[in-house]
Amino acid sequence: MKLLAGVLLVVCACRVLAFGIDGRVVAVLDGDTIDVLDAAHQVYRVRLLSIDAPERGQPFGRRSKDSLSGMVAGAEVNARCSKMEQRPTGQRSRVLCKVYRDGIDINLAQVRAGMAWHYKAFAREQPVDERAVYAQTEQQARIERRGLWVDGEPVAPWDWRRAQREGVLP
Numbered sequence: 001m002k003l004l005a006g007v008l009l010v011v012c013a014c015r016v017l018a019f020g021i022d023g024r025v026v027a028v029l030d031g032d033t034i035d036v037l038d039a040a041h042q043v044y045r046v047r048l049l050s051i052d053a054p055e056r057g058q059p060f061g062r063r064s065k066d067s068l069s070g071m072v073a074g075a076e077v078n079a080r081c082s083k084m085e086q087r088p089t090g091q092r093s094r095v096l097c098k099v100y101r102d103g104i105d106i107n108l109a110q111v112r113a114g115m116a117w118h119y120k121a122f123a124r125e126q127p128v129d130e131r132a133v134y135a136q137t138e139q140q141a142r143i144e145r146r147g148l149w150v151d152g153e154p155v156a157p158w159d160w161r162r163a164q165r166e167g168v169l170p
Helices: 002-017 061-072 106-112 120-125 128-143 157-166
Strands: 019-030 033-038 043-048 076-085 094-101
Touching (some): 019 061, 061 094, 061 106, 094 106
Antiparallel strands (some): 019 033, 019 076, 033 043
């Protein structure tokens, strides 16, 4: 009985964490972060789940942002969010979401365009079938040398951020 109660508690807690945001994209900050204004006039900083795009100042950073802007800037979107990401003091919190416009998975569209990596470090948080689709889509973009894959060995954003922190410019 205690086990069943524990399982139910975990299931209920997970459901509380999952939520949706429907609204208009009022800003595109980079290739994987947008601001969404909902009907109650609240702005949410949304980090696109399961992908990582080049940073500003990194090769393809601007092109990745422009790609995302072309897909969602000023548009009505549906964001299905799974968690809140706590940020260092002074930085705005972000919610991690899968973003849809007219039923299209925008996160996956960025990967398909070659403007973002499938963020494999967090792939275990994706459903298995979705994880496979994202991985295959990235592989196809690599093979077809779309977007950032035109560069034979692009620097992944997580490696670029680490190099920036360590003062070693890639």
